[in-house]
Amino acid sequence: MEEVDVAPSVDLLESMRSVGYSLEAAVADLVDNSISAGARRIDIDLEPLSASHVAILDDGAGMSPDQAIAALRLAGSAGERNATDLGRFGLGLKTASLSQARRLTVITKQNEETTGLCWDIDHVRRKGQWSLLRLSAAEIAETPWAGRLNVGASGTLVIWTDLDLLIGDAGDPGEMMRQRVAPLIDSLALVFHRYMRRRADSIKIVVNGNVVVPIDPFLTSNSRTQTSPTQHITIGGSQVSVTAHTLPHVSGLTPEERQRPDLGARMREAQGFYIYRNERLISHGHWYGLARMDEISKQTRVQVDVPNSIDHLWHLDIKKSRAEPPASFKTELRRIISGVIEKGRRVHTYRGRKEVGSSAVHLWDKIRERDGFRYEVNLENPLVSALLSGLARADASRVLRLLESLADALPLQDVFAEMAGNSPVVVAERIESASLESLRLFRDSNDAQPPIESVVAMLKHVEPFSAMSGLEEKVRMVWQEKQVGTD
Numbered sequence: 260m261e262e263v264d265v266a267p268s269v270d271l272l273e274s275m276r277s278v279g280y281s282l283e284a285a286v287a288d289l290v291d292n293s294i295s296a297g298a299r300r301i302d303i304d305l306e307p308l309s310a311s312h313v314a315i316l317d318d319g320a321g322m323s324p325d326q327a328i329a330a331l332r333l334a335g336s337a338g339e340r341n342a343t344d345l346g347r348f349g350l351g352l353k354t355a356s357l358s359q360a361r362r363l364t365v366i367t368k369q370n371e372e373t374t375g376l377c378w379d380i381d382h383v384r385r386k387g388q389w390s391l392l393r394l395s396a397a398e399i400a401e402t403p404w405a406g407r408l409n410v411g412a413s414g415t416l417v418i419w420t421d422l423d424l425l426i427g428d429a430g431d432p433g434e435m436m437r438q439r440v441a442p443l444i445d446s447l448a449l450v451f452h453r454y455m456r457r458r459a460d461s462i463k464i465v466v467n468g469n470v471v472v473p474i475d476p477f478l479t480s481n482s483r484t485q486t487s488p489t490q491h492i493t494i495g496g497s498q499v500s501v502t503a504h505t506l507p508h509v510s511g512l513t514p515e516e517r518q519r520p521d522l523g524a525r526m527r528e529a530q531g532f533y534i535y536r537n538e539r540l541i542s543h544g545h546w547y548g549l550a551r552m553d554e555i556s557k558q559t560r561v562q563v564d565v566p567n568s569i570d571h572l573w574h575l576d577i578k579k580s581r582a583e584p585p586a587s588f589k590t591e592l593r594r595i596i597s598g599v600i601e602k603g604r605r606v607h608t609y610r611g612r613k614e615v616g617s618s619a620v621h622l623w624d625k626i627r628e629r630d631g632f633r634y635e636v637n638l639e640n641p642l643v644s645a646l647l648s649g650l651a652r653a654d655a656s657r658v659l660r661l662l663e664s665l666a667d668a669l670p671l672q673d674v675f676a677e678m679a680g681n682s683p684v685v686v687a688e689r690i691e692s693a694s695l696e697s698l699r700l701f702r703d704s705n706d707a708q709p710p711i712e713s714v715v716a717m718l719k720h721v722e723p724f725s726a727m728s729g730l731e732e733k734v735r736m737v738w739q740e741k742q743v744g745t746d
Contacts, residue, residue: 269383272333272357280358282425282439283446286315288351289417290447291539293317294454294462296415303447303466304404305440310432313359313419314404321369321413331365331376331391352417353378360419366399367415368408375399381421440467445520448474453538476521476533476543476560483507487599492591495572499588500564503599508558509682527557532592534584535564547584549593556600563592622722623666634669636662641721645701697723698737711738 280288286303293301296319304314322330333353356363361380366373375394383390399405408416419425422432429435444466448455452473454462464471478484485505492499509517516522521529530552533543543560546552563584565573572585584592624637636643643662647655701718715731718724727733 269387269389272378272380272383272389275333275354276357276424278354278358280355282359283443285355285359286313286443287447287450288355289315290451290464292352293319293415294451294539296320298414298462299460300463300465302407303443303464305436305443305467306403307437307440307467308433310422310426310429310436311420312403313422313425315417316404316407316414318411318414321415322367322374323369323372324374326369327365327367327374327376328391331363331378333378333389356417356419359422359425361421361423362419364394364402364418364420365415366394366402366405366408366418368411369413371412373399373408375402440469444469444471445474447471449476449543450540452476452540453535474519474521476529477504477562478506478512478516478522479504481507481511481513481516483511490595492588494585494588494591495569497566497568499566499569500562501592501595502562502564503595504560504562505599506558506560527552527554530557530559532561532563535562536570537567538564541565546596547589547592549589550596550600559596559600561592561596561599619725620721633666634671635666638662641701642697642723645703649703695733695737698733699740702737702741711735714738 290301293315296317298317298319300318302314302316304312304316306312306314330352352365353363357378357380362377363379364375364377366375368374373396375398377392377394379392382392394402402416402418404416404418408414426432426435447464447466448471451462451464451471452475455464455471455473456475477486479486484507487503487505489500489502492501506522509522512522528544531544531546531550534541550556572588573583620640621637622640622643623634626633626635638644638647638659647658650658701724711731711734715734718730718734724730
């Protein structure tokens with residue numbers, strides 16, 4: 260049998276550009292390299308005037324000339340990796356960069372030696388061969404941001420130029436580039452939030468002069484967040500950690516937290532599993548078919564920590580933006596999440612009701628119909644019955660029709676839309692005076708006056724009194740009003 264050596268065409272370089280990287284995923288891949296190189300500061304510049312370049316500069320260990328050539332070798336190699344390495348296929352630097360630009364330049368410094376290399380797609384096509392350019396000292400000096408690399412003892416600068424796929428046919432490339440800054444900051448703030456929150460060796464990321472503030476998707480700093488004990492699962496001989504978090508109801512968020520899109524209008528799509536590989540967020544906003552993306556469960560987020568030793572069991576793509584769990588792991592996750600999602604549901608279901616057991620008397624009754632449900636006013640609620648008992652039959656009949664009309668016109672669709680957007684419920688200012696009037700109505704509907712302690716004990720389970728603050732004090736004040744009037 261005869262062997263035939265088939266070298267890949269230079270057209271492969273163009274094909275590599277179609278992997279499907281977004282700007283955010285491409286930059287994150289380069290940040291991975293910086294972190295793996297031990298960087299403590301990573302500066303990113305999206306040139307905002309003419310969109311001439313994107314630059315990523317780090318103060319990591321840098322590379323020797325041989326290491327730099329190996330890093331730019333298009334064949335790619337995962338090589339030997341330690342347990343903290345963020346790499347996967349050895350393709351990130353090339354595929355991420357060329358997915359955005361036609362020219363990739365890498366300038367790196369180590370042991371006082373500076374190396375400059377460049378992949379230029381147009382040059383490769385003209386030559387018809389895989390030709391990597393080595394930059395002269397003068398060419399390095401002319402490269403944007405190269406002067407900043409000389410400040411430190413070591414580091415690496417990656418420059419993208421001729422940004423054809425990133426800019427596209429934008430009429431104003433500078434404006435288009437400026438609009439990309441904020442989404443990039445938000446993405447990096449989430450993907451690398453655990454690296455930026457470390458105390459001893461935290462990493463600082465700066466985008467166009469803006470220091471990236473980490474975004475904790477689990478709101479662990481909020482005292483109302485409910486965090487379940489971490490569970491450990493063995494998959495492929497390695498340990499995977501699973502920690503479930505139930506976020507607070509919108510009323511438990513601070514004003515600053517409410518400004519976050521993932522805690523406001525986009526909270527529903529932010530639920531699900533958050534898959535971390537060596538503390539780097541790989542994938543989020545999915546239940547992987549194990550649960551539904553329900554409005555009622557949008558408070559639930561599950562942190563999953565996976566070591567890179569079981570990469571072969573996960574369907575991890577080149578962009579490191581999607582990870583599909585193995586079948587055996589899905590079985591374990593299904594067991595874990597059922598109780599977690601139920602906890603998230605209770606954040607909504609029992610919101611605002613201080614009920615004990617099944618003896619609570621609500622103002623509204625939910626009526627299950629064959630095709631769905633509806634609400635109607637509970638006529639057995641003491642407040643409602645007190646009102647009706649004090650009216651003549653004709654007047655009581657008119658009030659009943661009004662209550663039925665109010666129930667029929669209850670704006671459930673609008674309420675759902677507001678809650679889906681995580682809009683907080685604002686309590687009307689009239690609630691204080693209205694609560695006192697309700698107590699007076701209840702008081703006057705009873706000829707026999709039971710002890711105040713008994714009244715308070717009963718009203719704790721009757722809406723709307725169950726939601727009143729300082730219920731006992733209000734009851735005592737209202738009952739004393741009648742006693743003073745009698746005296």
